[in-house]
Amino acid sequence: MLLRGSHVIGEAAMRAGCRFYFGYPITPQNELTEYMANGMAALPDGVFIQAESELAAINMVLGVSMTGKRAMTSSSSPGISLKQEGISFLAAQELPAVIVNTMRGGPGLGNIAPAQGDYLQATRGGGHGDYRTIVLAPGTGQELAELTRKAFEYADRYRIPVIILGDGMMGQMMEPVEFPEPIDPASLPLKPWVLDGAKGRPSRILKSLILDTSAMEEHNWKLYRKYQIIGDEIPEVERFLTDDAQLVLLAYGTASRIAKGAIKRVREMGLKVGLLRPKTLWPFPKKSLLEMSRRVSDFLVFEMNTGQMLEDVKLSLEGRRRVHFYGRPGGIISTPDEIAKVINNIYFKEGLESEE
Amino acid sequence: MATKSKRGFIKIAAELCKGCYLCESVCPFNLISVSEKLNQKGYHPAVYDEEGIGIEKHKCKGCALCALVCPDIAIEVYRE
């Protein structure tokens, strides 16, 4: 099936058994909201509400999630900021949810061009309090389908909000996609913690108010232990031409596609350069990076921002390897030639050709 | 041959009472007063006592106005 990226996410969500979508228009992600409006209308049990705000949309997701059903919302950077209140509550109450952020240039109203300025917001929890969300960064149309399915699975498995981080370019690009078989929501396992009326069981409370400081501390550590498990279980990367690489790029999403174009160009010139592409931004695939650093002396982080994932790369390597950075914030889309030039400069400046 | 009005009585749970005295303010027969003792919360609870008062003088009809206004569900009402 040939579909644009935003439609792929929508289709994959419905096939994952999501029957509840709530959203508020914001460019460049309206195609997803519109796709869900049509898709949910065509499903007998589909519910679509165009909410009065992103605040309302995320809290409608919260309400559905309390009943144990799969729900999704989507927005773009400024709207995602508004959703942070709800995301913090979802994290605190350990409720599953899928949130799509089609990032745009910022801060403030910014512009509608593709950017990656929300990396830190997404990977550090984004809202108030000591929590994390799983952050997935698809790099292809096919991955939009696969990672959207995974987003719902992770959300349910770990009772956590999951963010799919893309941008307008990912949303617009048309690629052939093979979808997994649709899931019947009725076939999903029942969740033992849901609110559905206390029939034949004691009443339940889903809440995040924990006035007792010891209990609040324990809740924080409980979340922390869960995050440790997630960190062990789900990090995912793609390795592209890294086997013999002297210099390894790190890039995700749209930036990783540009990076691949650049790597193909410099490979033609004989430079041994590869790409390590995180598919999970949180948890950050630290192990894969460290593994690669045993053999590789130089890394180049390329982002469409002023250096955000750069922090995770440096934190992972702890100064053991040289970390270079190239970034273009504000919605500028670098060309593969531009990145190839950057690679060339670093490659020869660091004398990597002589290490062969 | 006048119909005899029903009799009733109330029980005030002194430990639930927070001494707001809304019950005292609504009792049609002024049967509720303030205890001189303190409860464990530190309030002087409302008290009602018509025990052993004799049928002729017993006034509480179990109208439940006191229970209706009691914010703390400290009052149980009984009626014949």
Next chain:
Amino acid sequence: MKQVFGRTESLKDTAFHYCPGCGHSIIHRLVAETIDELNIKEKVIGVPPAGCAVLAYNYFDIDMGEAPHGRGAAVATGLKRSLPDRVVFTYQGDGDIAAIGTAETIHAANRGEKITAIFVNNGVYGMTGGQMAPTTIVGQISTTTPGGRNPDRDGIPIDLSEMLALANGSVYIERTSVDSPKNIIKTKKAIKKAFQVQMAGLGFSLVEILSPCPTNLKMSPVQASEWVSSTMTTQFPLKVIKDEAGNLGAAPPSE
């Protein structure tokens, strides 16, 4: 002798934490009694607010899910859309529903969400220590209106219920009070009708309940109730603001 008044089943056997003379616990009781009279304890889901009643789930023995401050109507929308045959209500104070959650409330009413809002109007932010509320009346002293609410600076109290009555999807809106036995009985009737409107699938229902906050009014409980009767009701007259419920007697009873 037989017991004619006691604790109803949908309330846990827990003492309320509210201040002496607070209207919240009376309203909790009325909601719980209504739930039991309608026999919906096993199909009701409540959404407690931020504010003094944030701990409502310590008292109601029913399923409850906490919403962020003001977002009750949005959370209730999600709950109800997911489980249309359950009875979903929000319990919200004046700051929650008429200030920070105004948008969520108006739009839920406008969509005709089949939910019920219990709107407790005590004219003050209680939990945070007595600041001006959207419903603080003109001249009323609060910690943020030390000289009294000044319309030039602070605007006049918002009539949220009247605003909601304009929404096409709202069906039943009544303003009552818990300042006297008579009004407490009326309040319970209103709550019951609001739930029945929802159960009949008619649309959005809301009961605004004027409630005394003796602590922040700096009055005795009896004085605070009198203040609600004499002063607050002049700004917020007790009345049925909207009733398009028709004959609810024909509504199907709960199972």
